[in-house]
Amino acid sequence: MEIHRLTLTTFRGFKQAEFEFEPGMNLLVGINGVGKSTVLDALRITFSRILPEFTACEEKHLNFNADDIRIGFDRLAVEVHFQASGIPFQCNVSRGKSHDVKIKPNSSIILESIKKAGNQPLVVYFSTRRSILTEKALNRNRSLDNQSAAFADALIPRMLRLQEFTDWWLVQEELLDEKSDLAQRHLNALNDAVRRFFDWFTDLRVLHTSAESKKTTLLLEKDGVTLNINQLSDGERGILALILDLVQRLLQANPDLEDPLQDGKALVLIDELDLHLHPSWQRMVVQKLTEIFPNCQFIATTHSPQIIGEVQPTGLILLKKENDQVVAIQEGLQAFGLDSSWILKHLMETEPRNLRVQDQINSIEDSLEEGDLELARNQLDTLKRMIYGRDDEVFRLEASINNLEALADEVDSEEE
Known part of the structure; x- marks a missing residue:
């Protein structure tokens, strides 16, 4: 799945x-309220309406609402x-008094x-709620091992429903006992x-919280310390949730692939890719995601x-x-490197x-341009106090x- 153009x-x-969208990572950039998340909403709602036409998706479609129509227009x-x-x-999807959906080609043989x-x-969507753990009612379809399970709740703003994932994991472990490759x-x-992604995480596993309980948790080793997913930071948990969810869906959607991570294809929509991430993680998240999922296309804000x-x-x-x-x-946009x-x-x-601080720097530069070195020196002393030290x-x-000042002293010496 790869999208080329959206209007x-x-x-x-x-x-x-x-x-226009490229393979790999596409970033939507702009101030708050400019419409970055709106682009993701347009894509997830549109695909929710057409995926059942040509995939194993059995999900209910999402709707554009009357409030989505720009004020002053009727469609x-x-x-x-x-x-x-x-x-x-x-x-083409339109909404006026009703929805109209058209897809080309619409040959039943092709679809x-x-x-x-x-x-x-x-197509998978990750909202800003992805790191929030919830014990809400499960979608049992998520733990199934069929292709339709890959699409279950994939396009809604879901939280991290850990039990869904651990149930599926335990099914895989049961199949292992039957020597399932x-x-x-x-x-x-x-x-x-x-x-x-996390070279400091090892031994990911699922554990029942007690011998009597059906409730489970996800454990891993971090720098030699055993932690459960509740004990991770929001940034760690958000990325871990994204990776586990996407990997699980790629596995379910592509049972015939020997290496679904390398060869599986998906359109991945991510709202606020930087959510809860330290700047050093922000530096590496694009490279890591595109390396781990080289055939996925990402559109992120x-x-x-x-x-x-x-x-x-x-x-x-x-x-x-x-x-x-x-x-x-x-x-004409260039920011790489x-x-x-x-x-x-x-x-x-x-x-x-x-x-x-920037105004103070500008004032110093103005004084230098006007040749008032004494004022510039005093303004510089003020700047040093403002920033508690020195910088470049x-x-x-x-x-x-x-x-x-040295040049002015030389001129004065020559005049004497």
Whole structure:
């Protein structure tokens, strides 16, 4: 499954916008409220309506609501161009007084051939709630070993329902007792994916909380210490939940693949990829995900300059408000390999420093330009007190003042 183009018409804040997507990682960037999550919503709702047409998906479709229509209009439209099982498709979904869904090609022979295939095109959505543990009622379909299980609740904003995953894990362990090669491959794939992202995590396993209880938990070793999933940080748990969920679905959707991690294909939608992640993890998350799942296409939102700096120009989509509408900018964007301060200032249009400190730096530069070295020196002393020490900008400004003072002394000496 790979999406190539999305067009939104009078959908929420978008009057008309077109998005082009590349293989690998695609990042939606922009200020709060500009429509990044709206793009993900358009995709997940649209695919919920068309996946049952050509996959083993048996889920109820999601709906666009009347409130999704841009104010002042009576209809919204979403157009998606994508490829599934090597076949190009176009899908049009609109909502006025009712829903209208069209897919091309709509040949029953083509659609049924994909639906019956041993490997299924998959779309999975991860919301900002993915790290939150819940004991809400389980969807029993998730623990089944069939292709339809891969699609169960895949496109809703779900929390981490641990019991669903551990139930499925225990089924695999029971199959191991029957010498099942498939179950062994499943458990190996899960451990391999976790180990490749978290090289400090080992021995992932499921344990009953007591001999009498049916309740289970997930244990692992972290730097030699045994922890359960409740004891992990939100950042660790959020990434672990994403990896385990995606691996499980790829295994269920692709029973014929020898290596579902390497060869399994899915469109993966992630809201706030940087959620709860330390900047050092933000630096590595793009590379890790695209290495572990090389045939998956990711579309993610982020506010992190560290993550933005890890994505090639063709994978960046900047959303900006212009007059009364939101536009998608994809040409002329470059952030890969650039430092976070540059990305903050030039791409995200945000000063990398505290505004009072930046104003003080600007005042010093103005004084230098006007030749008032005494004032510049006093302003520099104030700056040093403001930031409790020195940094590269202080060194630069102090060097400029010293050089200009030395030059002024030379001029005075010559005049004498």
